[in-house]
Amino acid sequence: MPSTPVLRFHDGRSIPQLGFGVWQVAPEQTADVVSRALEAGYRHIDTARGYNNEHGVGRALAASGLDRDEVFVTSKVPNQDQGREATLASFDATMADLGLEELDLYLIHWPAPERGLALETWRTLVELQAAGRIRSIGVSNFRIEDLEMLERETGVLPVLNQIELHPYFGQAELRAFHADMGIRTESWSPLGQGGGELEDPVITRIAESHGASAAQVVLAWNLALGNIVIPKSVTPERIVANLASRELSLSAQEVEAITALDKGPEGRRGGNPAGFSGHQGR
Template structure:
C-alpha cells in the first residue's frame, strides 16, 4: 500500500492539533469498528471519533491496539451524553469511557448535546474543565451547541470550547454558526459531512465538478470541507471508501466550483436540532 498520506493538522485554541479528516464510527458495533479502525489507520487516518452513546468504545480501543501505531500518534475523541450531565457526573462517565477504550486519556472530550431543557450543560462543562486540568482529556469541546448555548458557557465558565461538532455539509452549510465559532476561536467539526443520506452525493453539480478533477462526488464534498477550514469525520467501514476519503489533498476547488456547491444549500430548516439526540 506504501506510505499513506496523513491529513493536515488544525491548531486548536489550547495549543493541541487535530487532524482535519477523521473516521466517524456510528453506527458500527464493537467488532465492526475494531476492524474499521485498523483499516483506517493503515490508510493514513490518525483521528477516530466515537461516543459513549455509540456503544462501540471497546471496539475502538481494540482497533487502536491492533493498528500497530503508537497511541501518541492518534487523536481519539469521545462524547458523553445526557446521562452524564449534571455536577460531577461526567467524571465517572469519562472514567467508564477510558476503561472501555483502554486509554489513560482522550484527545478530545465533547458534551454530546446541550439538552437545554435540562439546564445542566453549564455544570457539566465545569466538570469537563476539571477533567482537562487532571489530564484525562487534553482538549474539551461540545457538540450540537448553538451560539446561545456557547454564550452561556462564555459567561459562566472559564474555558472556551476547542471544538463544536455540528452537522455541516454543502446542503447544510450553517454559515452563521461557523462564523460564530470562528469568531471565538472554536474549530467547527462536521458530522455527516457527506450528507445524512445519499441524496447529496447524487447531485449532478457534484458529478460535474468531480469530472473536472477526476474525483468522486464524495471527494469533492470532503475537499469543500477542507477548504472551508472544517474538520470532517465521514463514517465508513469500507476500506476502498476510506482510501477515497483520504485522497482529497491533491486538488483545489476554484471560485466557480465553490459557487456551484453553494446551490446545494437546502435552507435554514435543514439538519438536526440541538435538543434532539440525533447522532
Template sequence: MTLSPTLTFNDGHTIPQLGYGVWQVEDGVAEKVVRQAFEAGFRHIDTARIYGNEAGVGRAIAGSGLTPDEIFITTKLWNADQGYEPTLAAFEESLDRLGLEKLDLYLIHWMQPQQDKYVDTWRALIELQKRGRVKSIGVSNFTAKGIQRLIDETGVVPAIHQIELHPYFSQQELRDFGREKGILTQAWSPLGQGGALLEDPAVAAVAAKHHATPAQVVIAWHLAIGNVVIPKSVTESRIQENYAALDITFDEDDVQAINRLDRTAAGGGRIGPDPAVSDFA
C-alpha cells in the same frame, strides 16, 4: 502517503482535519474498520459512548502498532450522564473502554436545554482538562446562545463545536460565530444522507473536473472551507477513497459551486435533531 493537515485549537493543541467517524458501527465491526482506517492513513478517530463501540475502537488502537502521539481520539459524553459528578465517572468509563491513559478530545454530545445541566457538565470537562486527563474539550450539537452561556459562566471557550454540516446545510451562522470566538467547526454527517447530495449535478460537475468521486468532492469542500470532517464508511475501498480526498485541491470556483447548494434559507437541509429543542436520553 499524504498526511492530513492539522488545525490548531484555541488551547494550542492540534487536530488532524480529516478524521474517521464510527457512528452506527457495531462494536464487533469497529475493530476491523478502524484498523482499515489506520491502514488507509487516518490518524483521527471519532467515537462516542452512545455509539456502543468504544471498546472496539480501543481494540483497534491496541493492535495498530501506533503510539498515542501518532493518533488523535475523540469521544463524547452521552446525555444521560450530564452533570458534574456523573460526567467525571462517565469519562473514566469511556477511557477504560478505549484502553487509554488520557484522551485527546472530549465533547458534550448534545446541549439538552431542557435538562439544563450543560454548564455543570462543562465545568467537569474543565476539571478533567486541568487534571491532565484530556488534552482538549469541546461541545457537539449546541446553539450559539448555549456556547456563549458556557463562556460567560466559566470563562473557558470550547476548542471545537461538532455539528451537522454538509453542502445542503452549511451552518454559515454557526461557523461564523465559532470563528469569532476562536472555536473550530467539525462536521458530522458530512456527506448528507440518502445519497441525494452525492447525486447532485453540481457535485457531479466538480467531480468530473477533478476526476474524483462525488464523496471525495464533498470532503474536499469541507477541507477547503476549514471544517474538521469525519466521514464514515464500513467498506474498505471507500475508506481509502475518502482519505484520498486529501489529494484534491479546490479553487474558488469549486468552493462557490458547492456553497450554492445550501438550502438553509429555504427552510430545509437539516437531517438530524435541532439542538435548540432536542431532549432525549
C-alpha cells in the same frame, strides 16, 4: 503517503483535519473497521459513549502498533450522563473501553437545553482537563446561545463545536460565529449521510471534471472551508477513497458553487439541538 493537514486549537494543541467517524458501526465490527482506517492512514478517530463501540476502537488502537501520540481520539459525554457525578463515571467507562490514560478531545454530545445540565457538565470537563485526563475540551451541537452561555459563565471556550454540516446544510451563521470566537468547526455527517448531495448535478459535474467521486468533492469542499471532517464508512474502498479527498483541491468558484447549494433549515438531516435530548446515540 501524503499526510493530513493539521489545524491548531486556541489551547495550543492541534488536530488532523480529516478523521474517521464510527457512529452506526456495529460494536462487533468496530475493531476491524477502525483497524482498516488506521492502516489506510487515518490518524484521528471520532467515537462517543453513545455509539456503544468504544471498546472496539480501543482494541484497534492497541493492535495498531502506533504510538499513543500518533492517533487523535475524540469521545463524547452522552445526554443521560450530563451532570458532574454522572460525567465523571461516564468518562472513566469511556477511558476503560478505549484503553487510554489521557483523551485527546472530550465533547458534550448535545446541549440538551431542557435538562439544564450543560454548564455543570462543562465545568466537569474543565476539571478533568486540569487533572490531566483530557488534552482538549469541546462541545457538539451547541447553538450560538449555548456557546455564549459557556463563555459568560466560565470564561472557557471549547476548542471546537462538532455540528451537522454538509452542502445542503452549510451552517454559515454558526461557522462565522465560531471564526469570530476562535472556535474550530467540525462537520458531522460531512457527506450528508451519503444522501442527496452525492447525486446533485453541481457536485457530480465538478467531480467529473476532477476525475474524482462526488463524496471526495463534498469532503474537499468541507476541508476548503477550514472545517474538520469525520466521514464514516464500513466499506473498504470508501474508507481509502474518502481519505484521498485531502489531495483534491477545488477552485474558489467550485467552492462557491457548492456553498450555494445550502437549503437552510430544510437541509438538516439529524436532530435539532433546540429540542434533541434523546438517547439515540448519535
